[in-house]
Every structure is written in structure tokens, then in C-alpha cells.
């Protein structure tokens with residue numbers, strides 16, 4: 066059986082010409098953080114990510130499906146399905162990469178969210194870093210913010226890549242909750258724009274728009290909103306249940322979200 070990293074690589078290669086699949090950087094254990102660009106190079110550009118949390122790694126399948134279906138009218142999209150490959154492989158097959166830290170924590174692997182160093186990548190970005198209500202200061206399965214913002218290779222690579230390609234919006238897939246988060250201390254003008262987009266997207270894919278920052282901090286979405294000034298959405302797939310979720314659990318959401326990148330690009334073009 067193929068592991069999630071192999072599935073991601075094959076899925077992206079099937080979705081695009083082989084030479085268009087590239088790596089935005091390496092994980093702590095030397096795995097590639099794979100990306101493909103599809104669509105036009107002009108017009109609105111977006112970044113779509115998934116699986117920054119290890120135990121949510123099959124959200125990658127939703128993004129791979131989007132990449133293969135993407136029409137690319139009016140803009141283009143960067144698809145990065147598996148932001149945390151080491152964590153995903155630890156979750157999926159107990160891969161420890163020879164690290165004592167992961168060996169010690171093997172019994173936690175099915176609830177693991179962090180990377181191979183026990184840093185929760187979605188708390189490691191430079192956006193009110195360390196002020197989140199759930200933040201912890203010790204490495205482990207989840208919520209550890211790391212020693213400083215962007216100390217983890219994976220979050221650093223994603224931040225640097227996003228700053229380089231300057232997208233007009235980003236979407237990040239997580240699970241679970243059937244919810245969409247969009248707010249992070251925007252100014253009044255940005256808030257208006259971002260709420261319009263959030264509302265339209267939530268209605269389109271059948272999730273609940275949640276207002277407020279909910280005392281989160283250091284997330285990729287937070288970074289995109291605060292540092293890049295763009296709308297950034299976190300989408301929590303799967304309404305209810307309990308971790309770990311198998312790949313099949315994402316099939317229905319995959320269908321509902323399949324054309325979301327194209328829809329979002331059309332929304333962005335209608336905003337400007």
C-alpha cells in the first residue's frame with residue numbers, strides 16, 4: 066500500500082506535467098513539501114494547503130482532487146497537499162526516522178498533529194506568536210509553538226514560499242468541525258472584503274462560517290491575514306466524529322470542495 070507521501074507525489078504528477086511538480090522546501094527529516102502550480106500565471110493566484118497537522122493528513126486527498134480537476138480560468142493556483150510529511154508518516158505507519166523523540170512518543174501517533182520535532186506547525190508562524198489560548202511550551206503531539214516563530218523547516222518553507230508568490234488568497238484544510246475560519250484582527254476594510262469571501266465560500270461548500278479569532282495565534286491563516294493582508298480561510302472538513310479518520314472519510318468533502326479553487330479565483334476577480 067502506498068503511503069500518503071507517495072500518494073501525494075503520484076497524485077500531483079498525474080494532475081500536472083511531471084516537470085511542474087516541485088518542492089517548496091524540505092521537512093525536518095528531509096522529505097519534500099510538494100507543490101504544483103496549475104492554471105494561468107496571470108490573473109488571481111491562490112495557495113491551497115492541507116495536512117499541516119499530521120493526523121489530518123488525508124485532507125491531502127481533497128487538495129490532490131482539486132489539482133486534477135482545476136480548470137484555471139482567470140488565474141492560477143499553487144496546490145500544497147502535504148505540508149507536514151514527517152508527521153503524516155509518523156501518524157500513518159509509525160515512521161520514526163530513527164529519532165528517539167518519536168520512538169518515545171509512538172503511542173501518541175494516532176493523535177499526533179505536530180512535526181517530527183513535536184512543533185505544532187500551525188502555531189509556529191509569525192502572527193501574534195505565543196499568544197494563543199491553547200499554546201504550550203513543551204514539544205509533543207500538539208500545540209507546541211516552537212522556540213521561536215518559523216523555527217520549524219516546514220512552516221519556514223511555507224511562509225517563505227507564500228511571500229515569494231504573493232497570492233491573492235489562501236485556503237488551508239484541516240479536520241474536523243464542518244467550519245470555516247477567516248478572521249484575525251483585520252482592519253475594517255479588509256474585514257469587510259474577507260467576510261464577503263468567507264460567507265460565499267462557506268455557503269458554496271456547506272460549512273458554517275465562524276467569526277472571531279477564537280484566541281488562536283501563529284497559524285498559517287493568521288500569518289497570511291496579518292503579514293500579507295490577504296483573505297485566508299481555514300476550512301475544517303468532516304462535521305463530527307473522532308480522530309483518527311481514514312482516507313475514505315474525506316470522499317464526500319472532496320466532491321464538495323473539488324471546484325472551490327476555481328470558484329475562489331472567480332470571487333477574487335469579481336472583487337477587484
Ligand SMILES: [Zn+2]
Nearest residue numbers: 118121239240
Ligand atoms: Zn488541524
